[in-house]
Amino acid sequence: MASSKAPPFTLYEYRASPFCVAIRIALAECGVTFTPREVDPIKDRTAAFLRRSPFGRLPALVEHRPSGELSVFESPAILHFLAERFEKSPLSFSDLSSKAQALSWLSFLSSGLGDLLWSVLTEAHLYEGSDTRSQMMRAFMEELERQLDVLDKHLARRAYLAGDYSIADTLATPLLDLLDQLKEIELVAYPHVLSWRERLRGRPSYKHAWPSA
Template identity: 30%
Template sequence: MSKPIELYFWPTPNGFKAAIALLEMGLPFDLHLIDIGKGDQFQPHFLKISPNNRIPAIVDPDGPGGKPIPVFESGAILQYLGRKTGKFYPSDERARVEVEEWLMWQMGGVGPMAGQANHFLRYAPAMDPPQVLPYAQDRYRNEVSRLYGVLDRRLAGREYVAGDYSIADIAIWPWVRSWENQEQDITQFPNVSAWLDRIAARPAVQAAVELGKEARSNLPHDKNAQKVLFGQGARS
């Protein structure tokens, strides 16, 4: 019997990606909360697993050759788990490329742009002193809107972004579900709205979004957490 995978997690979009995948694929796991507002991500034991001091990360005790393997970066985790289980990550090369295109679209587009929109619209105005930067707010709000338009067109006549439900949907959904924090009008994107509801109805997704719910700190108004999250440089 395989040992549980160790999941290092905090309830953020990227954290939810790994949790959803584990639950969807039926893989047992032990949950380790990494409170990013308190700086748990900078602890030496975590940096050995995730040198970029970001969640999520996993350690699979039953890795290749039966030896433990740590995996950091949420996209790499999804690909690893998909290969390990053969679920939600097709083996056919054409189908796999399609899934990977949309996975990378999330990693390089929706994630970073939505993250910046969230920062300048919610976190920066709550700083001391407040940082209200209209250019940055408009820049990232508009770019997120453009990306939502791309996704809406992609989902026209489709239930999922790349064939069947896949790690691409698992990657994108946790970011787009926060459309309100990104100040998007979801009524402009009816295909995206229907897709959000479709994914949200899945039991594994519902279970994932409950993880760590009680432990999450009061961001964006926690001043100490802001220093930890946004005050780090190369020498920190």
């Protein structure tokens, strides 16, 4: 007879969000089962959800403990929590130096590359079908190319951002997938970034996050 015990985690998510996909990947890396709860970020701001994510942002992760619920919101915080919570997982920090490196890159990906990609894709959508690029779009693309160049040089000397696989790479995985939506970016110009992306896509956790991958 199958156990009726509920998974110890509930993930409140919007599947189209790369930040939610990153948490799915992290949970798979930790070998953790969870209950997915799809949330419309506009329509589903219920009091119960806002208790778990005060600003109504996704993702939010809830651990169901005997002492009560533990809620964590914002993807960098969730990733950090999982790395500390599951010390034997590939996400755990081996020492203070690796932790510092992973958190530094995680911060850049969240507020740097992540925000920039969102701006680029929004601007690209506004000018879809037009031969004209806005001045803002040109500036965004120049900055994106600069960031990819920095990443490419950094990855020329290591397999992953912090040396070993870390939560920074977990967040990078779905962000790199967004580059497929930008015809202006040819990743062959950044061979080390391209190889890194293939390594990330080759991990079993990627297939757990994207069952059709």
